[in-house]
Amino acid sequence: MKEDFEPRILGFLCNWCGYAGADMAGTSRIQYPANVRIIRVMCSGRIDPSMILTGLSMGADGVLVVGCHLGDCHYVKGNYRTERRVHLLKKMLGDMGFDPSRLRLEWVSASEGEKFSQVIRDFAEKLKKIGPNSAVKEMP
């Protein structure tokens, strides 16, 4: 069954780097799996942990957060906050019985289309190994 399992990845991409990087991957015609559903946000620091938790509770198999490289944030310090948030959240997800690697944080700049596609390929591959998010079936 795991063979034909296609994970659904919820991607939060920051407007200035991550989303532009995905755009770059598109305009450069770089192929990557269609597992990711992208939501553009103005800054990765804008992503509230409740958004990530809601995604997981609604059946996302993985959540990807993409921001600018550290030091490159359009809003100066937004991505430092994201980094802390994601680390705390990963610990919490572990306590809640999730595989913490369902949440992934990546830095992708506007020129790194190749890196973006690599991240999606790698994340989709890892999620295929982990299997479907079982929590959603059990949730009342």
Add this chain to the structure above:
Amino acid sequence: MKVVFESLSGCAGCEIAVLDLHEGLLDLLKRVELTYAPIILDPRTFDRSEIGIITGSVRTDEDVEKVKALREKCTTLVTLGSCSCFGGVPGLANLFSPESIVKQSHEVNVAPGSKIVEKKDIPRLEHWIVPVDDLVNIEAKIPGCPPPPKFIAEQLSTLLNGGSQRLSKKTVCDECDLQKEIKRIDKIRRWGEGKTDFSKCLLEQGYICLGIATRAGCESRCIKAGTPCRGCFGPAEKVKDAGAKLISAIASTASLDSPEAMNPQQLAESFIDVVGTAYRFTLASSIIRKKASEGAAN
């Protein structure tokens, strides 16, 4: 006007909080007739009533029946205390399976000389704890663990006057008298670690205080007593998930200048028992309300 109390699985602290109204209780009893309250009164049955008050958490199948019966017989249904409002402390048991809970308390932690009672004719544990408003519609919530007596009296008199309930839209921080400067945490401290300055904001000193994510109404009673807020009033207005908000706030206030808080890994490691702290009273009503059973966990 008839008022009934129904107690589900709980500690009876909420009933005691009502009795703690002392003379205020006499004023209340002038206006209402208390016909059924298992912890306080003798009667075993009740008829149709105007107001039904539920305390305790929905732990067993008997509790589910009680809630449904109460809904049928009462015009106004009120949940009293964090257990019935949000799942409360027992809601943290959602991190374990009912089987492992029973095993732990009846087979592992057995007092010397005691025997395991044959489990017969006792209510079955529900698979997980849910807040009462997941089962039936309710008209009002009186949160708190237990709710302060004064707060109970205020809320009940609003309901007795036929008004609809209004809870504070502020957070505990708005009511807190401690001196607040710039929120920058250098280091997360466990309660009791280091020297505490009781005139300054506890969160600024690195103690995890849930005041920022918690609804006001308690007059910051825990902080006045010299201990951080634990969040028994539940998430503040327009906050769905108090724990997620707390995590977000801790990450935002962690100083970017100090080398120790600079390291996100270290920040996460120094925050002991994230779920138990952030969701002490609200796990059963949060977004992820139950432990996911994944083989690859941790």
